[in-house]
Amino acid sequence: MSESVVLPALGESVTEGTVTRWLKNVGDSVEVDEPLLEVSTDKVDTEIPSPVAGVVEEILVQEDETAEVGAVLAKVGDGNGSGDSEPAGDSAAPAAEAAPEQEQAQPSQHQQQSEPEPQSQAASTSGGDGASSSGDSQSVVLPSLGESITEGTVTRWLKSVGDSVEVDEPLLEVSTDKVDTEVPSPIAGVVQEILVQEDDTVEVGGELARIGSGAPASSSDSAPSAEDTNSAGEAQPKADAQQEAAPQQQEAPQQEAPQQEAPQQEAPSAPASAGAAGYEKPAPSDEQADSAPKAPAASSPAAEAPVASSAEPSDSNAGYVTPIVRKLAHEHNVDLSSVTGSGVGGRIRKEDVLAAAERASSAQTAPSAAPAQAAAAPEVSELRGTSQKMSRLRKVIAERAVASLQSTAQLTTVVEVDVTRIAQLRQAKKDEFLQKSGSKLSFLPFFALAAAEALRTYPIINATVDGDSITYPSTENISIAVDTERGLLTPVLRDAGSKNLSEISGEIADLAARTRDNKLTPDELSGGTFTLTNTGSRGALFDTPLVFLPQVAILGTGAVVKKPVVISGPEGDSIAVRSTVYLALSYDHRIVDGADAARFLTQVRERLEGGQFEANLGI
Template sequence: MSERVTMPALGESVTEGTVTQWLKNVGDTVEVDEPLLEVSTDKVDTEIPSPVAGTLQEILADEDETVEVGADLAVIGDGDAPAASDDDGQSAPAEAEQADQEEEEQPAQEETAEAEQPAQEETEESSSSGDDSGGGSAGDGTTVSMPALGESVTEGTITQWLKAEGDQVEVDEPLLEVSTDKVDTEIPSPVAGTLTSILVQEDETVEVGADLAVVGGSGSGSGSAPAPKEEPKEEPKEEAPKEEPKQEAPKEEPKQEAASAPEPTKAPEAPKAPEPTKAPEPTTAPEAPAAPSGSTGSGAAAAGYVTPLVRKLAKDNDIDLSTVEGTGIGGRIRKQDVLDAAKAKNQPQQATPAAPAAAAPAASAPAPSGVPAGLESNVPKSKRGTREKMSRLRKVIATRMVESLQVSAQLTTVVEVDMTRVARVRDQAKAEFQAREGTKLSFLPFIALATAEALKEHPGVNASVEGEEIVYHAEENLSIAVDTEGGLITPVVKNAGDLNVAGLARAIADVAERTRTKKITPDDLSGGTFTITNTGSRGALFDTPILNQPQVGMLGTGAIVRRPVVVNSEDGGETLAIRSMMYLAMSYDHRVVDGADAARFLGTVKARLEEGNFEA
């Protein structure tokens, strides 16, 4: 008995997805909920698990193919996978019978059919031999095109070529990295062979379907190309399979040469980094990381599929990915694995006084400037005096922020909150909380709880505008602004009004981690009714947030600072005391929310935080 695996609904308004990688092959045994394949949508990459246990008998959607929600992806059954020869044996007699019928019924079309069949057989054999021999036997090579990377995505920007012209590539080996609105992804090679031509340069934006590169063709063993093409014309069905095994032998030779002599692969990768060439001053510094850069690329290939974020992080920290043990699904290397490797690498350097000066200039650089940890710029200093195109995510953020200001009438109200009691509760519970929950207890869950409770009392703030109607939401779904390397993303904590401080702390930590590691799903990015942005985590006193449309309210939390303030004593007098103070800034849509409404809402949040009743 067999069961079909279909494309699930991957989020609100998502109608299709692109198959980026199959994690299992035909004939593999899979368990229930074991990942079968990876699918890319507008904003995220996600894995599709197997609904049943059995054998993967058939793959119905190829990689880079875009399919609609509900479409069949694969067939999983109890028995072994059907052999390809059985299908051929069944299809060949059927074609023969159809040919006999056509000869009897339409003798006039006999010559046309005979003329078309050899031509089709030649093209099929040339393409198949090109796949097996690495594209060497294909006269024009195989063109790699920009795939459809999600619904409504019409173009992508080339961020980095992972291979140079003349390099050998294998089937499904990553050729380049492409950036879209929300995700960075890799484009694999559809065939094995030599990368003979790069048609699009880095930082160039191209539309879906545009040609990116050519694999095979002239310059990759063209001397052997005529023989396979001429001989199949006489005996296409017999000699083509005989020559395919012969072409596999030279296919393995480039692999061995590349493995034994890694220097040619490092040479083309060194000039790929545009930053050192644009900034002449640090010419000596980039030369040292040139070797780790090459080893990072080879390590990524050895470690399997690695996201661009992880590869960039490894390159910045001079980590060879081939030495990193992945803790993700199927042994995949995650961002945290690279961070742990970098931390372990720096520990012995800090123990010896001579090593940090030579091996870790980046770690010693912030010391003279006095920049506190966590406040370093996310833009490398080597970009000074340079110019680059905006990333897709940066363009989307810019467009939506301008649209938000044009759509609604926005202004900001600020109140001051005494967080002393919350700080005492947090200090008493944070050690036990981290030991029990496995995550740090910050001030944000307390603020989120107070916000969710205030939204219940003030439903006019927990609303959105649709045309000429105001929609008052029945649940409190908090969008949490997360700072990522690519830009600001706001995943959603659903039904935050039903959670306590511990539940909110776990939920916020979960969506933040999955956002930074690009494991967030489309459902987690939609449905928010109110947004919290924690700019105080970087020391800002307060800001004036721009609304996250179509929401009508957004709360900005400032830094918590200990300073002297006037407080009322128990005898009714006034005294000076050192308190933990914070500013709360709320931006709101004046089309729906008046200033008095905003002040009442902030007053409710302020009172809830200052009472500090969070011991439970």
């Protein structure tokens, strides 16, 4: 029986997505929640997991093709179209026939030692539908994800029916029109029922799942099935499959020990190879299950060793790997198979890749010390010589940039600022600031504070245009431009004019980190009244930043550099080495005049050159 994989709703304003890469081919096996393909939208590039376990039977939308939300992308079935699992809940006999297939999809259940009735076994083969019978279950509902968010789409369940979950442990992933986020479990217990399937959309407050204190009845069904089938001659293939999946049972008869010793090492390799970390080996078929116990019995222990060792890397890096993590690993030449994930369920996170790259760099320091004089060869991008379509997010940025230029009259005013006193203050206070605030004292918080103060004096720079009306906000909400793998995003530092340097520094660091990790809430990306972009972080002296509607101004801060400067004093002019920076203000000339921009920049420059920020440190 085949099931359709459809394009889920990826946000309220997203109506379509482009297939950028299929991670599976026709004929490949796929597990539940295993990434099936990558899709790009105007908001985000994301992976679509498989809602069911089985074999990819048909791919309906090819790479680089665009599909509307709800369109069928592929079909996943059991490989033979028999559909045996459908009537499993009706009687014990059909359950026995479907048991070998269920054992392949859920090999971990063979480790249980309990002895349920045949009806419990039937419930197991039906996918755990009967697990919700416990009377102490509690509902998990979709929480409010932002003031303007009314619904969300379940993109991936991180837990399955029968899994244990702790308080605040991520339970599922939900996508909105602003951001993808994880929904934690409000209680501890066992997942008894999942009410909203992957790719389905639910309103805020809608019930997602039910969690109880007891394990579902289907969690211990498959262990005694070996005893049942051993007494029935026609069920011998099932017994062989169970002998491979659960050879570690210590209650096996003594005369069978030599035959089970070999499969003990081979059994973990089957479920490990079917996980998200390795796509080469599908789950074992019925024929493989029949023959697996016999082959190791005839082989020598030396031949069995590679099988056991091959399972270890699969376990160490098993889990969901996002495109960002995969790209980061490629950039740092990190082999994901050698990385142990620290995330939930062994998922490999960005921090794991960076730590692995740092260890590799430290290990290479000693051997590379001798030829240190040789210049390092510049890195050659894998994109060289290729042609690729723009991502949906890049298309949206392009459209908005062109629309902004066509509907506004933009120009840029630049001033040079002597920030030597701030540099001296940073040098004197950076250690104490880091110790007391937990964040580094960079130049950016000084620029943000000075800009927020000037916005209060000249609110026209902080205004928005609505037709022929000008709106002056009551707060200074500064959007901070953050460079991410997906593109440029602008989380908002709210009410910046009322904060000190410690608060501004901490919030900017937190917003930037969560933006790159895709952990922001939708409200944190909206509501900005003015933008600050630190182009100097990449060494640029200055640029002419582009204003994005509905804002009317954006301030670009260049690199802080030391250079000789003419200084006028009581004894005449002199030349000294000073720390300087260029500040470039782009603005909408429809409502902001050049004189307004000059007055704003003059106040910012005087505030920075004065260097009187000790009272604003907040430590």
